[in-house]
Amino acid sequence: MLYRDQMKNKRSGFKPWRLGGTIALLLFATACGSQAAPVTGPVDGKAPAGAYPRMIVAGGKHEVVVPVKPERIASLSLDTAEMALELADPSRFVVAPRSLDNEQLSVHAEQGKLIGTKITGATKLDPEQVLSYKPDLVLMTTIHDGEKDADPILKQAGIPVLTFKEWGTVRQIMDQLDLIGQALGEEEKAKAVTDRMKSKLEAVRNKVEGRKTVSKPTVLVLSPVGPNTGPYMMGPDNISSDLVRLAGGTPAAEAMGLPRTTKATIEQIIQADPDCILLSDWEGKKEQAFRELTGNPGWSTLKAVKEGRVRVMAAKQLVNANPAVVDSIAEIADVLEPASGVKKEAGA
Structure with missing residues (x-):
């Protein structure tokens, strides 16, 4: 669930023998996707407020096109679930990590309990299981082996997948919260959260400098x-x-x-x-x-x-x-x- 260096020796949760079932799900998802409306209109981040499809840009390159406002969110890592629950109602989530319910680990434990389906993420993430929930957006952090293995498989299914490598600084939290806000169609909420964070940072900076x-x-x-x-x-x-x-x-x-x-x-x-x-x-x-x-x-x-x-x-x-x-x-x-x-x- 946590850190890049902490769990490198943990074995991946991906099961090669399940690949056949996963491929079948990929084919099903692709077939269903062919019936959907094509991605048209502005996808350069300059579309009118609230408009979809939209292109989410991270790290100086185009990462993912989100065709419609997500209403079936699969947030597979604790950090992404924490960020997304700052912006979106629990009713918009189809699955989240079990760790979200732990009040010592999560600041959104009460909201997390309203999400009906929880899975073990990190080293034991099963892409086949994730696909079965039919998400329209996947949020995850590719830190652990299970997440790294699942990432390309989920992307091949044609589902928008927004992945992050790390959350090592407060600056990264704010920047990546903005990206999640764009994906969820909740830019104003994301800005309000990051503005509060900046205000608190300024207050403590003045205290420390004094x-x-x-x-x-x-x-x-x-x-x-x-x-x-x-x-x-x-x-x-x-x-x-x-x-x-x-x-x-x-x-x-x-x-x-x-x-x-x-x-x-x-x-x-x-x-x-x-x-x-x-x-x-x-x-x-x-x-x-x-x-x-x-x-x-x-x-x-x-x-x-x-x-x-x-x-x-x-x-x-x-x-x-x-x-x-x-x-x-x-x-x-x-x-x-x-x-x-x-x-x-x-x-x-």
């Missing part, structure tokens, strides 16, 4: 990357690194020279001795989820622990990309304030 510090504190972000995976040190591509930078800190992964998300060991953490530690909570267990680290005697020797600069935050606030992460920047900035000598409770 802080008088000699150097930027190092911040280590620890998080699971899936159920029962144990804690990992989040890499530079995760959204948390950008949040730390925007809050006026230095990602410890960057200071440690970590090129990607890496399994956490107490030895590495002691060697890095970060100024602050942020713990990403996936299950509501708070610090208990990190007991393999916090229970080690070396944990209490860390500068961040001694100074009370350890904070537990829900995964949706820290490591999962969504528009609400801008609210987390101010909270992280508070953790980065110079230690007062009074130890704070983790998660306080």
